[in-house]
Amino acid sequence: MILDVDIRHRQGAFALEARFQSSGRLTALFGPSGSGKTTIVNAIGGLLRPDHGRIAVQGRVLVSTAQDVHVPKHRRRIGYVFQEGRLFPHLDVRRNLMFGRWFTPRAERRANFEHVVDLLGIAHLLDRRPATLSGGEKQRVAIGRALLADPQLLLMDEPLASLDEARKAEIYPYIERLRDEGAVPIVLVSHSVAEIARLATAIVVLQEGRVVASGPAPDILRHTSVFTQAGLAEAGALIEAHVLRHEDRFGLTVLQARAGTLTVPRLGHPVGSRLRVRLRARDIILSVRPPEGLSALNVLPGLIASLDEAEEASVDVQLACGGDLIVARVTRKSVEELGLRPGLPVHAIIKSVAFDSEALGGAGPESM
Ligand SMILES: Nc1ncnc2c1ncn2[C@@H]1O[C@H](COP(=O)(O)OP(=O)(O)OP(=O)(O)O)[C@@H](O)[C@H]1O
Numbered sequence: 001m002i003l004d005v006d007i008r009h010r011q012g013a014f015a016l017e018a019r020f021q022s023s024g025r026l027t028a029l030f031g032p033s034g035s036g037k038t039t040i041v042n043a044i045g046g047l048l049r050p051d052h053g054r055i056a057v058q059g060r061v062l063v064s065t066a067q068d069v070h071v072p073k074h075r076r077r078i079g080y081v082f083q084e085g086r087l088f089p090h091l092d093v094r095r096n097l098m099f100g101r102w103f104t105p106r107a108e109r110r111a112n113f114e115h116v117v118d119l120l121g122i123a124h125l126l127d128r129r130p131a132t133l134s135g136g137e138k139q140r141v142a143i144g145r146a147l148l149a150d151p152q153l154l155l156m157d158e159p160l161a162s163l164d165e166a167r168k169a170e171i172y173p174y175i176e177r178l179r180d181e182g183a184v185p186i187v188l189v190s191h192s193v194a195e196i197a198r199l200a201t202a203i204v205v206l207q208e209g210r211v212v213a214s215g216p217a218p219d220i221l222r223h224t225s226v227f228t229q230a231g232l233a234e235a236g237a238l239i240e241a242h243v244l245r246h247e248d249r250f251g252l253t254v255l256q257a258r259a260g261t262l263t264v265p266r267l268g269h270p271v272g273s274r275l276r277v278r279l280r281a282r283d284i285i286l287s288v289r290p291p292e293g294l295s296a297l298n299v300l301p302g303l304i305a306s307l308d309e310a311e312e313a314s315v316d317v318q319l320a321c322g323g324d325l326i327v328a329r330v331t332r333k334s335v336e337e338l339g340l341r342p343g344l345p346v347h348a349i350i351k352s353v354a355f356d357s358e359a360l361g362g363a364g365p366e367s368m
Helices: 037-045 093-102 113-119 137-147 165-181 193-199 217-223 332-338
Strands: 003-011 015-021 027-032 052-055 060-064 078-081 153-157 187-189 202-207 212-216 237-246 252-257 262-263 273-279 285-286 299-309 314-321 324-329 343-350 359-363
Touching: 003 285, 015 037, 015 202, 027 037, 027 193, 027 285, 037 052, 037 078, 037 153, 037 273, 078 137, 093 113, 113 137, 113 165, 113 212, 137 153, 137 165, 165 187, 165 193, 187 193, 187 324, 193 212, 193 217, 193 273, 193 359, 212 217, 217 324, 237 262, 237 324, 252 273, 262 299, 285 324, 299 324, 314 332, 324 332
Parallel strands: 015 212, 027 187, 027 202, 078 153, 153 187
Antiparallel strands: 003 015, 003 052, 052 060, 202 212, 237 252, 237 273, 252 262, 273 359, 285 343, 299 314, 299 343, 314 324
16 A cells, blocks of 8 residues: 555644545545645645544555654655745756755665656756746656655645646656656646546545545546536546557557547557547447447447436446446436436447547556
8 A cells, every 4th residue: 555544634614534545656636626635745745744643655654643653754755846846046957956865865865866867858957057947847857856855755736737738748748657667656636637637547536625536547537426517527438548550641540449449630659559548428429329420430339337427417327348448428318318228238439529639648558
């Protein structure tokens, strides 16, 4: 178990009562503003002392109010990356990075400088000052500095929130590499379902100080009802696929998933590479007959596994498609008119607009 949290804490009118465990290499804490994400991160990092409870990281107890344990923050070996990089403006990138290791006893230094620099693609920035870096570059340096302190856990509190979409897209592959390397588990605070769908291996959903769902990312994302209004439109299935071939004449790439083949806009990934594909529930249409004369390129046959109540007029139809589980959001009216019920064979039609760049993330073979 990487993370075991069971804490209660009151601050002003807000009461946190959070209990979850995670063995994910990248655990996302997701929830609306004020749901308690930062409070949890601060309790893990030692910036806040919870009123009651216990926190253990990789089996090491950091907090136990019952046993009067409260490991001071500098002994926790927890790396922090904040929204704004907080680099030292008067030091160049190399010195900012070296600062990370300064507090780690020599005998415990494991992170290799060259490796971290290479992993984050910052070798060409070493002699520059923070003021000359883009927002995304600053965050990569901040991550590097945290890693060089040899943390046993890396906390990232909305590290990308101040970046625009283009900068975010630039930094995701580095976080994915870090996640897939698996050397340091990550806890990422995020407001964005698109972001957690791309990065998380485990998700904890918070609402008003309580955990409303937690578990492996694909399981949580498929149950759209746990997401608040803002996140609902982005929820859906997460499946793994590999690149089968490119069809350059049409500007397309064909992916193979367990559910079948998917044709998507041309990707830069080489044939054979693996990636995670997000199929948003709202982008899937169901047909009880094999569709004909449709412009959609992606039709996956499957069996209805269950019908879950979603928001007001909608139902989430969970489908088993050849070993993958996907979910379609349909209206209650369609459920009635088409006679949708568990066990019924259907065809899931995926709208071609579904495959935007956010839906197709790079991924190592073990990222899910
Ligand atoms: N020192 C404090 N005194 C009183 N209330 C506080 C204090 N710190 C935080 N709160 C309240 O605790 C609640 C949870 O805050 P927290 O920062 O953990 O939420 P969050 O989910 O991280 O939100 P955001 O996404 O906006 O950062 C909020 O209602 C906040 O106003």
